[in-house]
Amino acid sequence: MKAHGLNPRIRKSPYFQSTLKYGATEFHPYNGMWMPVGYDTPINEYWNTVERAGLWDVGVQRCIEISGPDAERFMSMLTPRDISNIKVGQCRYIVMTNQEGGVLNDPVMMRMAEDKFWLSTADSDMYLWTKGVACYSGHDVIIETPAVYPLQIQGPRSHLIVSALFGDDVLDLKYYDWMKADIHGIDVIISRTGYSSEIGFEIYILGYERGDELYETIMQAGKPFELSPGSPNRIRRIEGGVLDYGSDILVDNNPLELSMERLIDFNKPDFIGKTALQKIRDEGVTRKMVGVFMDG
Numbered sequence: 001m002k003a004h005g006l007n008p009r010i011r012k013s014p015y016f017q018s019t020l021k022y023g024a025t026e027f028h029p030y031n032g033m034w035m036p037v038g039y040d041t042p043i044n045e046y047w048n049t050v051e052r053a054g055l056w057d058v059g060v061q062r063c064i065e066i067s068g069p070d071a072e073r074f075m076s077m078l079t080p081r082d083i084s085n086i087k088v089g090q091c092r093y094i095v096m097t098n099q100e101g102g103v104l105n106d107p108v109m110m111r112m113a114e115d116k117f118w119l120s121t122a123d124s125d126m127y128l129w130t131k132g133v134a135c136y137s138g139h140d141v142i143i144e145t146p147a148v149y150p151l152q153i154q155g156p157r158s159h160l161i162v163s164a165l166f167g168d169d170v171l172d173l174k175y176y177d178w179m180k181a182d183i184h185g186i187d188v189i190i191s192r193t194g195y196s197s198e199i200g201f202e203i204y205i206l207g208y209e210r211g212d213e214l215y216e217t218i219m220q221a222g223k224p225f226e227l228s229p230g231s232p233n234r235i236r237r238i239e240g241g242v243l244d245y246g247s248d249i250l251v252d253n254n255p256l257e258l259s260m261e262r263l264i265d266f267n268k269p270d271f272i273g274k275t276a277l278q279k280i281r282d283e284g285v286t287r288k289m290v291g292v293f294m295d296g
Helices: 016-021 042-051 071-078 126-137 158-166 168-172 211-225 234-239 274-283
Strands: 026-030 033-037 053-057 063-067 091-093 103-105 108-113 116-120 142-144 148-154 178-183 186-191 200-206 227-230
Touching: 016 033, 016 053, 016 211, 042 053, 042 227, 042 234, 053 211, 063 071, 063 126, 071 116, 071 126, 103 126, 108 186, 126 142, 148 158, 148 211, 158 168, 158 178, 158 200, 158 211, 168 178, 186 211, 200 211, 211 227
Parallel strands: 053 227
Antiparallel strands: 026 033, 053 148, 063 116, 063 142, 091 108, 108 116, 148 200, 178 186, 186 200
16 A cells, blocks of 8 residues: 555554655555555565665564563463573563464564563454453453564674664674663664564664654664665565464464474463364374475
């Protein structure tokens, strides 16, 4: 959809004006927000990602915050993955399943404090699901959607750009860890994560008002490294085996048929979908998603 035809009932990211300035030609609805795409051809954006670096507005990855005295127990119930050893400052890729074992979402979970988690979600309404579960689970938790909006810098030069912006300490981030930072008084969270299978970082702005300022600051810092605006590149993520919720993964898929056994801990006391997944495991899956290598 072209920018002039955007439905006002769907929200714009804090980087919207910057994406127009730098050439976004279409916007797709995602999690109740507009995701900018179409800066260049998919092939050119692919080469930007694998040879240099791209800046992507992925503010549509709406974050859900789970906090309170029972936050860890509640979070553990929402996912088959064991999260008991996740420390503050670490992230994990998880799946969230329904009572039939179907995948509802595959967010990145971030432990923000001993009693606080963020879920950076794919395109499905996990806020309502999580809120609904909390209403009847008996856990003492608060479910919110904080004003945090990620950008991604992905590609082999991304580490040069983030260190130019935030200093060399950011280079010490391990894969799937996060840290606090700021630039020009703009507070952010930086995680060593991304959607490209290249080296990359996500920068979560805390608040809405200064998004365009942050975007422009990153673009200027990235000029010496040929940073280009873009959007998540389907060619690269397919090459890297990165699955996309809503196309590769649907709610009638379960983690076992997606070869995600490593994300399931059947020794956990309980999680939503455990009984169904145990039955599928014991009887055997009827289909399996696999990767294929092709010449050409």
